[in-house]
Amino acid sequence: MTLTLQGIPSRSSCIFLSPSNIEKITQGRLTINGMGERNNVVAFHPNFHEFRGNARINFWGSGNFLYLDQNSPLEGEINFPEDDGCAYIYGGMPTLRLTAGIYKKSTFVWGFETVSFGTSVWVHGGCTCNIGEKGLWSEGIQVRTSDHHAIVDLGTGTILNSPRDVLIGRRVWIGAQVCILKGTQISDGSIVGARTVVSGPIGENELWAGTPARKLRGNVSWSGVSDPSPEAIKNLISGNV
Numbered sequence: 001m002t003l004t005l006q007g008i009p010s011r012s013s014c015i016f017l018s019p020s021n022i023e024k025i026t027q028g029r030l031t032i033n034g035m036g037e038r039n040n041v042v043a044f045h046p047n048f049h050e051f052r053g054n055a056r057i058n059f060w061g062s063g064n065f066l067y068l069d070q071n072s073p074l075e076g077e078i079n080f081p082e083d084d085g086c087a088y089i090y091g092g093m094p095t096l097r098l099t100a101g102i103y104k105k106s107t108f109v110w111g112f113e114t115v116s117f118g119t120s121v122w123v124h125g126g127c128t129c130n131i132g133e134k135g136l137w138s139e140g141i142q143v144r145t146s147d148h149h150a151i152v153d154l155g156t157g158t159i160l161n162s163p164r165d166v167l168i169g170r171r172v173w174i175g176a177q178v179c180i181l182k183g184t185q186i187s188d189g190s191i192v193g194a195r196t197v198v199s200g201p202i203g204e205n206e207l208w209a210g211t212p213a214r215k216l217r218g219n220v221s222w223s224g225v226s227d228p229s230p231e232a233i234k235n236l237i238s239g240n241v
Contacts (some may be wrong), residue, residue: 001184001187001204001205002092002134002169002187002188002234003066003132003167003169003185003187003188003204004132004169004188005109005130005132005167005169005187006071006109006110006111006112006130006131006132006133007092007111007207008067008088008141009045009067009088009173009220010163011043011065012047012048013046014043014044014047014067014103015043015044015046015048015050015075016041016044016217017041017042017057017191018030019035019036020121020229022042022080023132025048025049025050025051025106026050026051026235027051028056029051029053029054029055030053030054030056030057030068031043031055031056032049032055032056032057032059032156032223032241033056033059034058034059034060034080035057035059037059038059038061038062038063039059039063040059040063040064040065040080041064041065041066042057042065042066042067042068043065043067043068043148043203044068044069044070045065045067045068045069045070045091045110047070047071047157048068048069048070049100051072052072052073053059053072053074053075053096054057054075055074055075055076055077055078056076056078057077057078057079058077058078058079058080058230059080060080060081060082061080061083061084061085061104061218062083062084062106063082063083063084064083064084064085064102065085065086065087066078066080066087066088066089067087067089068089069088069090069091069092069112070090071087071091071092071096072089072090072091072096072136073091073093073096073098074089074096074098074101075095075096075097076096076098076100076101077099077100077134078098078100078102079099079100079101079102079177080101080102080105080215081101081103081187082104082226083104083105084104084105084201085102085103085104085105085107085108085123086102086106086107086108086111086165087089087102087107087108087109087110088108088109089099089105089110090110090111090112090113090114090133091112091115092112092113092115092139092211093112093113093115093188094210095116095117096110096115096116096231097117097118097119097139097159098116098120098121099119099121100118100120100121100122100123101121101122101123101124102119102123102131103122103123103124103125104126105126106123106124106125106126106127106128106129106145107123107128107129107130108121108123108128108129108130109128109130109131110131110193111130111132111133111134111135111170112129112130112133112134113133113134113229114117114131114132114133114135114137114154115135115136115137115162116124116136116137116141117137117138117139118138118139118140118141118144119137119141119142120141121143121144122142122143122144122145122146122148123145124144124146124148125143125146125163125164125166125217126163126164127145127146127163127165127166127168127182128157128165128166128167129134129143129145129165129167129170130165130166130167130169132168132169132171132172133170133171133220134170134171134241135168135170135171135173135174136173136174136222136224137174138171138174138175138176138177138194139176139177139180139197140176140177141176141177141180142178142179142180143176143180144166144179144180144181144182145163145164145165145166145182146163146164146182146183147163161182164183165183166180166181166182166183166185166206167184167185167186168180168184168185168186169186169187169188169189169190169204170188170189171188171189171241172188172189172191172192173190173191173192173222174185174192175191175192175193175194175195175196175209176194176195177194177195178192178193178194178195178196178197178198179196179197179198180192180198180200181197181198182199182221183199183200184198184199184200184202184203185200185202187201187202187203187204187205187222188199188205189204189205189208189222189241190202190203190204190205190207190208191206191207191208191220191222192208192209192213193207193208193209193216194209195211196208196209196210196213197211197212197213197232198212198213198234199213205218205219205220205221207220221236221237221241223235223236
């Protein structure tokens, strides 16, 4: 089972822009509230020379860090309600409609060239949510590393639903209105059908759907178009994607 996560840049490889330079480069399409206050930091790719999106960044806590890649079309909001959260938002895709909340000591990574037409993410409980590169995500999708409220066994006092990481591999297709819950791991090349609820592991190049999710088929891949050419199909079979 191959699960290829998106790597993150070192902070020493980033650049840090003044508010006036950010305003100039983004032409007012990127609003950042709380940057520079309470040790909240925004870093950029060294080649960040334009911004094609329309987004708002809100720092409400302290010690938070956001990295924004070059050529990012981010549309939506990235919120840091608490302290010491980290987010890395890559670019390279034509569309990235995304809303995310990164809570205390949690980390969120959105992969290079992964398209989203409408995804909401809550990274809570000191967990990591890492979305691999070259994925295709539809609209109305929710991702959660936590239930946000504890369920307690009254006999033992044990918390039954502790937060857990969500890890999504390279080139994963997520259908409309999918709900991805804590502990989910989806391996490279897999497909999750519309309105599926996922809470566990999915293997490489598998098709899953249903509530709860169940495996429908293995040894599959997917194309970004409905009528791929014979050459494109050959590339899928050979893994040259």
